[in-house]
Amino acid sequence: MSTDTRAFYPTLDWRIVGSAVAVFLAFTFILCVGFDLIVPGLAMYKSWMTLLPGFTWLSWGSFLLGLVESLAYGFYFALVFCPLFNLFSRIFHRES
Numbered sequence: 001m002s003t004d005t006r007a008f009y010p011t012l013d014w015r016i017v018g019s020a021v022a023v024f025l026a027f028t029f030i031l032c033v034g035f036d037l038i039v040p041g042l043a044m045y046k047s048w049m050t051l052l053p054g055f056t057w058l059s060w061g062s063f064l065l066g067l068v069e070s071l072a073y074g075f076y077f078a079l080v081f082c083p084l085f086n087l088f089s090r091i092f093h094r095e096s
Helices: 014-038 045-051 060-095
Strands: none
Touching: 014 045, 014 060
């Protein structure tokens, strides 16, 4: 009978978080582009042009580029956030 003496601490998998955040950002991008087309007086496309390099209003190529960049931002978030979360989870669970 073996006992595991390692302490348990919650961790995040960057692939799961990245996929969830990337799809969320892509979905949000699609909704915002649709909103901008329906209500041009309240359009946010100038913000998208600032946040997404190479994005211009509006062509199929630019739309696809914005979509890909939104997905990339989601994975970038996960690649930075998950290791930090896992590190601090380990540090603070040792203290308790």
